[in-house]
Amino acid sequence: MSSPSLAQPVGRRDFLKLTGLAGGGFALAFYIRSGGEAAAAETGDFSPNAFVRIARTGAVTIVSKQPEMGQGVKTSLPMIIAEQLEVPWKDIAIEQGDFDEKKYGGQSAGGSQSTPSNYDNFHVLGATVRTMLVEAAAQTWGVPASECRAEKATVIHTSGKSLKYGQLVAKAATLPVPAKDAVTLKQPKDFTLLGTRISQFDTPKIVTGKALFGIDVKLPGMLYAIYEKCPAFGGKVVSANLNEIKALPGVRDAFILEGNGKVKELVPGVAIIADSTWSAFSARKQLKITWDEGTVVNESWESFLKQAKEKSTQPGGKTLRKDGDPDAALASAAKTVEAQYSYPFISHANLEPQNTTAHWHDGIMEIWSPTQIPSIGTGMVNRVLGIAPEKIKLHLNRAGGGFGRRIGADYLIEAAAIAQKVNAPVKLTWSREDDMRHDQYRPGGIHFLKGGVDAKGKVVAWKNHCFTFGEGGSPGSGGSLSGDEFPGRWIANYQADQTMFDTGWPMGPWRAPGSCVFAWVMHSFIDELAHAGGRDPLELRLELLGEKDDMPAGNAGATTKGKQAAASYNVARMRNVLKFAAEKAGWGKKKFAKGSGAGIAFHFSHRGFFAQVAEVTVSKDGQLKVDRFVTGVDIGAQVVNLSGAENQVEGSVIDALGVLMYQELNIERGRTVQSNFNDYPMIRITDAPTKIETHFLKTAFPTTGLGEPALPPVAPAICNAIFAATGKRVRQFPLSRTDLRWT
Amino acid sequence: MKYTLNVNGQSRSVDVASDTPLLWVLRDSLDLVGTKYGCGVGMCGACTIHLNGVPTRACMTPVSTVGKMKVTTIEGLAAASGKLHPVQQAWSDLDVAQCGYCQAGQIMTAAALLKDNPKPNDEDIDGAMAGNLCRCATYMRIRAGIKLAAGLTTAGKGGAQ
Numbered sequence: 021m022s023s024p025s026l027a028q029p030v031g032r033r034d035f036l037k038l039t040g041l042a043g044g045g046f047a048l049a050f051y052i053r054s055g056g057e058a059a060a061a062e063t064g065d066f067s068p069n070a071f072v073r074i075a076r077t078g079a080v081t082i083v084s085k086q087p088e089m090g091q092g093v094k095t096s097l098p099m100i101i102a103e104q105l106e107v108p109w110k111d112i113a114i115e116q117g118d119f120d121e122k123k124y125g126g127q128s129a130g131g132s133q134s135t136p137s138n139y140d141n142f143h144v145l146g147a148t149v150r151t152m153l154v155e156a157a158a159q160t161w162g163v164p165a166s167e168c169r170a171e172k173a174t175v176i177h178t179s180g181k182s183l184k185y186g187q188l189v190a191k192a193a194t195l196p197v198p199a200k201d202a203v204t205l206k207q208p209k210d211f212t213l214l215g216t217r218i219s220q221f222d223t224p225k226i227v228t229g230k231a232l233f234g235i236d237v238k239l240p241g242m243l244y245a246i247y248e249k250c251p252a253f254g255g256k257v258v259s260a261n262l263n264e265i266k267a268l269p270g271v272r273d274a275f276i277l278e279g280n281g282k283v284k285e286l287v288p289g290v291a292i293i294a295d296s297t298w299s300a301f302s303a304r305k306q307l308k309i310t311w312d313e314g315t316v317v318n319e320s321w322e323s324f325l326k327q328a329k330e331k332s333t334q335p336g337g338k339t340l341r342k343d344g345d346p347d348a349a350l351a352s353a354a355k356t357v358e359a360q361y362s363y364p365f366i367s368h369a370n371l372e373p374q375n376t377t378a379h380w381h382d383g384i385m386e387i388w389s390p391t392q393i394p395s396i397g398t399g400m401v402n403r404v405l406g407i408a409p410e411k412i413k414l415h416l417n418r419a420g421g422g423f424g425r426r427i428g429a430d431y432l433i434e435a436a437a438i439a440q441k442v443n444a445p446v447k448l449t450w451s452r453e454d455d456m457r458h459d460q461y462r463p464g465g466i467h468f469l470k471g472g473v474d475a476k477g478k479v480v481a482w483k484n485h486c487f488t489f490g491e492g493g494s495p496g497s498g499g500s501l502s503g504d505e506f507p508g509r510w511i512a513n514y515q516a517d518q519t520m521f522d523t524g525w526p527m528g529p530w531r532a533p534g535s536c537v538f539a540w541v542m543h544s545f546i547d548e549l550a551h552a553g554g555r556d557p558l559e560l561r562l563e564l565l566g567e568k569d570d571m572p573a574g575n576a577g578a579t580t581k582g583k584q585a586a587a588s589y590n591v592a593r594m595r596n597v598l599k600f601a602a603e604k605a606g607w608g609k610k611k612f613a614k615g616s617g618a619g620i621a622f623h624f625s626h627r628g629f630f631a632q633v634a635e636v637t638v639s640k641d642g643q644l645k646v647d648r649f650v651t652g653v654d655i656g657a658q659v660v661n662l663s664g665a666e667n668q669v670e671g672s673v674i675d676a677l678g679v680l681m682y683q684e685l686n687i688e689r690g691r692t693v694q695s696n697f698n699d700y701p702m703i704r705i706t707d708a709p710t711k712i713e714t715h716f717l718k719t720a721f722p723t724t725g726l727g728e729p730a731l732p733p734v735a736p737a738i739c740n741a742i743f744a745a746t747g748k749r750v751r752q753f754p755l756s757r758t759d760l761r762w763t
Numbered sequence: 764m765k766y767t768l769n770v771n772g773q774s775r776s777v778d779v780a781s782d783t784p785l786l787w788v789l790r791d792s793l794d795l796v797g798t799k800y801g802c803g804v805g806m807c808g809a810c811t812i813h814l815n816g817v818p819t820r821a822c823m824t825p826v827s828t829v830g831k832m833k834v835t836t837i838e839g840l841a842a843a844s845g846k847l848h849p850v851q852q853a854w855s856d857l858d859v860a861q862c863g864y865c866q867a868g869q870i871m872t873a874a875a876l877l878k879d880n881p882k883p884n885d886e887d888i889d890g891a892m893a894g895n896l897c898r899c900a901t902y903m904r905i906r907a908g909i910k911l912a913a914g915l916t917t918a919g920k921g922g923a924q
Contacts, residue, residue: 090862090899219858226863227851229797229837233864236796244791269780297800298780298787371801371809371864371898420799420864421898452802663858667901671861674900697806697896705892708902710885 066189068197070123071142072101072149078173078186080107083117085124086134087392088222089422091727092664093134095220097142099661103213104146104206106170107185114221119394119414127416128393130427130529132626132725135660139723147203156192157183208658217663222418234390234417237377239445243272246300247434247448249289249458252313252690253524256288261308265292268306270299277437280404283491283526284430284460291438297449316524316690321365324521325466328487332360332468337485337517341503346470349481349513353472355552356481361541362466363753365489366683367694368530369702372420373455374431377447378439385412385439389432390419397429401436422727424497424529428460453695460528461685461692463489463496467541477553479546479564481513490520491527498533505538506589506624507546509571510564525687531675532728535625543621543736544751547743557620557740558602565595589624593654593719598622598631600717601652605633612745615639615762616647619740621733627722628729629654632673634737638745642760644681646709646738649673651730653714656721668726669714676734678703681755766826770795771839779826786810786821789836797837797867801896808895811868812836818875837867840874850874853912861899869895873909882913 067073073081082101088094098114117124126137150170157175158165160183167178176182208214225232250256257276265274272293279288290309294300331337350356376389385407391397391414398412419426435448450458465488472481488499501518508514530536550560569592598620602608607620615638622631635648651669659665682701686693694700739750746762764781767774770793777792784803789795789812801809803822810821813835840848847855850873860866869892876883876891883891888909897905910916 090860090864092861217858219855220860220863222863223855223858223860226860226866227837227847227854227870228841229795229867231796233799235800238794238796296779296783296787296791298783298791301787301803302780302782369898371799371807371862371896373800419862421862423898449800452804667858667861667904670903671900674902678900696804697802698804702896702898703900704894704896705902705905706889708900708906710903710906712903 064189066193068149068152068192069145071145072105074149074185074189076186076189078184079113080105080111080173080185081113081115083115083124085117085127086138087127087129087390087394087416087419088116089129089390089392089419089426091129091134091422091668092220092661093129094222095218096660096664097134097138098221099213099218100139100142101146103211104143105150107173109213109218111173116416116418119398119416121395128395129422130392130424132628132727132729135723135725136627143205144200144203147205148198148200151198151203152192152195153185153188155195156188160188160191215659215662218661219663232418233372233420234377234388235372235375235420235449237388237417237447239377239379242377242445242447243293243295243442244297244300245291245293245435245438245446245448246304246451247289247291247438247454248304248307248309249287249454250311250313251457252311253316253526254283254287255311255313255316257290258310258312260290260310261306262290264308265303265306268303270294270296271303273442274303275441283524284428284528285400286404286433286437287430287458289434291441293438293442293446301451313690314524319523319525319687319690321464321687324487324489325362327521328466328519331487331519332485337519340501340516340518341508342515343511344513346481346483346513346515350470350472350483353480354475356470356472357545357548357552358470359545359548359749359751360466360468361544361751363464363537363540364684365461365464365525365687366530366679366685367456367459367461367700368421368423368425369456369700370419370421370423370425373452374425374450375448376432376435377445378435379445380439380442383411385436387413387432387436388415388417389435390417390426391429391432392419392422392424392426396427397432400429400433404433405436405440423531424533425460428528430458430460452697456695456700457692458526459692460526461496462530462533462536463499463527465489465499465537469541469545471545471549473549473553477550477555477560479507479511479549479560482507482511483515485517485519487519487521489525489527490522491525493522495520496527497529498536499527500534501538502534504573506542507564509589510566524690532625532731535623535728535732536676539621539623539732540735540739543623543733544739544749547619547736547740548749551743556608558598558607561598561620561622562595565591565598590629593629593721594622594624594631596719597629597652597654597717600715601631601633601650604652604713604715605635605650607633615745617741617744617746619737619742619744621736621740623729623732625732626729627655627724628726630729630733632733632737634734634741636738636741636745638742638760638762640762642762644742644755644760646677648711648713649709649734649737650713651715652717653730654717654719654721655726655729656719656723658723659716660723665716665726666714669730670712672728672730673712673734674703674708676731677707677709677738680735680738680753681707684754764827766829768826768829768834769831770834771836777826781825781827783826784822785812785824785826785829785834788826789821795836795838799864799867801865806896807865807868808872809865809868811871811895813871813875816875816878818872837871840870848874849912850877850908853908857904857908857911859901859904859908861901865895865897869897869905873905873912876909877913882915883909
């Protein structure tokens with residue numbers, strides 16, 4: 021076997037190796053210090069690795085290395101260490117680590133990878149420190165370590181005598197750090213913390229309004245900046261009334277930045293530096309800029325949509341996969357269905373607008389930023405501004421939402437480029453309008469599908485021509501369909517083609533890239549075929565999945581999405597979680613009156629297996645209400661923080677419902693029409709379902725992440741329920757484009 | 764222009780342009796950053812504060828209009844002893860937040876709701892909270908938090924139950 025399947029059980033060693041290869045993982049050797057370095061001499065603390073510090077007072081501090089953006093990782097990963105360390109959760113303090121991958125290993129938060137990349141290592145980290153403390157007590161007492169156990173930050177000997185961790189710090193600091201093989205891990209049956217509900221460590225600060233987020237940063241002598249970019253993507257500044265701006269109250273400076281020619285990096289614009297945010301915002305209203313908008317003004321969503329319709333029947337797309345003879349199978353099918361599905365570009369709309377504070381001092385670029393993948397930002401600062409990596413210091417702030425947006429570092433490089441010209445710390449704050457008009461958008465897409473079923477309703481043919489959007493010649497993040505995307509590989513006569521429209525529009529990963537739209541298209545169309553063939557939607561899905569337990573990777577394309585989909589698909593896990601969710605929901609057992617109904621969908625992404633059932637009511641005037649939403653989750657053997665896990669699933673369900681109901685950007689003449697929440701509505705509490713149930717199916721597989729994989733099947737489950745309720749098929753996002761009224 | 768404001772029971776003086784929204788006075792001049800900027804047009808509720816007890820959008824309130832009104836921000840919601848307001852306590856017990864950015868605004872709106880209507884029903888809750896966006900969509904827990912704070916439910920195991 022060349023590489024282990026992500027979906028198969030693996031031993032701990034294999035898993036460490038695997039996650040290291042997958043990126044974001046790291047070898048223990050990098051961050052476990054050698055014995056001589058175990059003590060931090062200056063403080064007298066015991067700190068045998070970069071993540072745990074125990075003071076002589078007994079105070080325990082755990083460093084969280086991953087960026088926190090609401091996924092809960094600042095709480096959940098330290099919980100793993102605390103479990104193994106045997107320290108009560110209430111006695112632990114957590115610090116956010118600065119960006120330092122030499123010290124901490126990978127610090128990227130994206131792709132729901134923080135948990136799988138760190139889970140096993142963090143167990144070893146906590147257990148290593150506990151082992152040393154036990155050994156310190158054993159040596160102090162002159163007894164074998166095997167006669168001692170750790171409990172509640174105390175080592176207890178079988179005789180009953182005990183020493184608190186703080187009392188063992190001096191001794192433990194003189195001991196060699198044991199090899200990881202010499203460390204005994206606490207076993208899942210003995211866990212008392214993992215799997216329980218723990219409120220986020222930052223909760224006390226959140227509920228009392230303490231400074232936490234990037235936008236809250238304030239430094240002595242700090243100035244405030246805005247940065248006006250061309251409304252048309254990538255447009256250049258020809259001239260600006262800088263002298264008039266500089267004369268305005270509170271304004272300290274105004275200048276033009278040329279940019280580096282890349283629409284997702286340092287975009288050209290005008291910076292205004294002022295003594296307060298409001299002075300900067302006010303001065304901005306007086307800006308008069310002549311732009312060179314470039315050729316992007318020839319690109320509009322509506323015109324691409326029209327072109328897609330014209331080209332849908334013509335050959336010319338790139339064939340991603342072809343199995344059997346789909347045309348012949350369609351010709352001989354008992355019934356065929358044709359449908360067009362489309363979804364628009366959407367914004368991430370993090371509630372905390374993009375911002376970064378930077379200070380260029382002493383040859384060092386010091387940065388405070390809410391970022392998901394800090395190395396992208398520092399790499400950009402190095403490349404674009406020519407500052408050596410060792411001269412870049414990056415502090416990580418809590419981010420007011422990520423959803424993939426803060427993988428982009430355009431706002432960070434803007435702040436650094438501005439700071440290079442300002443002799444003071446400077447905080448760049450994007451307005452909401454900046455944020456919406458200069459997002460790195462989730463690409464829209466259009467799919468033209470044809471499917472056929474035989475006389476028994478079995479799916480015998482499937483063709484899809486997908487139109488996607490590219491930037492600089494490659495599809496935008498999540499824009500490229502994979503030949504392996506379900507149900508590719510499962511249908512004997514199958515073809516997927518793709519045509520890309522190249523644009524100058526900035527695109528980026530949006531929560532569960534690719535999956536967040538493809539699951540809707542595929543599971544909606546599967547539902548169409550189920551109804552065409554007179555089959556129960558669950559039963560047809562189980563038939564489609566088939567009897568094989570594993571589906572090897574096929575000939576997927578070389579995109580990131582392709583690589584992920586190319587991972588062998590554990591069909592048994594999907595079948596089991598699908599049956600599990602159906603059982604929890606009571607699928608097929610309920611009778612619904614006209615206007616109400618249930619729908620089902622599933623999806624595998626980000627190493628997680630998810631199946632979902634929606635129950636909805638559509639009023640006669642076409643208003644949707646989701647009455648109940650049931651999720652079956654297989655993310656492996658262990659839920660880390662049950663509270664955070666449920667919160668992620670509930671949030672994903674409502675987020676996906678909101679995208680379905682409301683979100684839509686128009687891009688006209690190379691610019692985004694919408695600018696704020698008045699013309700880009702987001703879901704509010706009034707549309708949130710009252711019953712969202714999350715059921716975890718525990719399996720013997722490695723623990724994986726939850727930031728994304730619950731989202732993809734939500735929209736198809738709901739749309740399939742809408743069809744069951746009304747006979748109306750939703751083939752366009754957002755929902756307002758479909759008339760759901762019925763009589 | 765110089766203004767003297769009554770913020771969280773204290774008299775605070777600032778010197779800012781008269782059209783400066785209270786939001787930026789709080790954040791930039793008074794270092795009370797718990798009140799958040801989300802949209803600047805009164806659509807998201809992240810900047811919700813109380814003016815004489817009434818939930819108000821600080822981003823839409825020019826400092827010149829505040830006068831002697833009592834400004835309460837998230838930093839001033841707990842008792843002077845530090846004891847959390849029941850809404851803050853419920854938010855902690857139920858781990859309501861994900862990213863947490865909107866939650867100060869949510870808590871301020873919820874606290875005002877319970878002052879007016881100590882035992883709100885589901886419709887009352889949704890109606891009062893409809894102006895506050897939560898991008899992470901923690902709406903289930905926001906509802907549960909308000910019910911817990913109102914004494915309509917008990918915390919149980921914590922989490923979202």
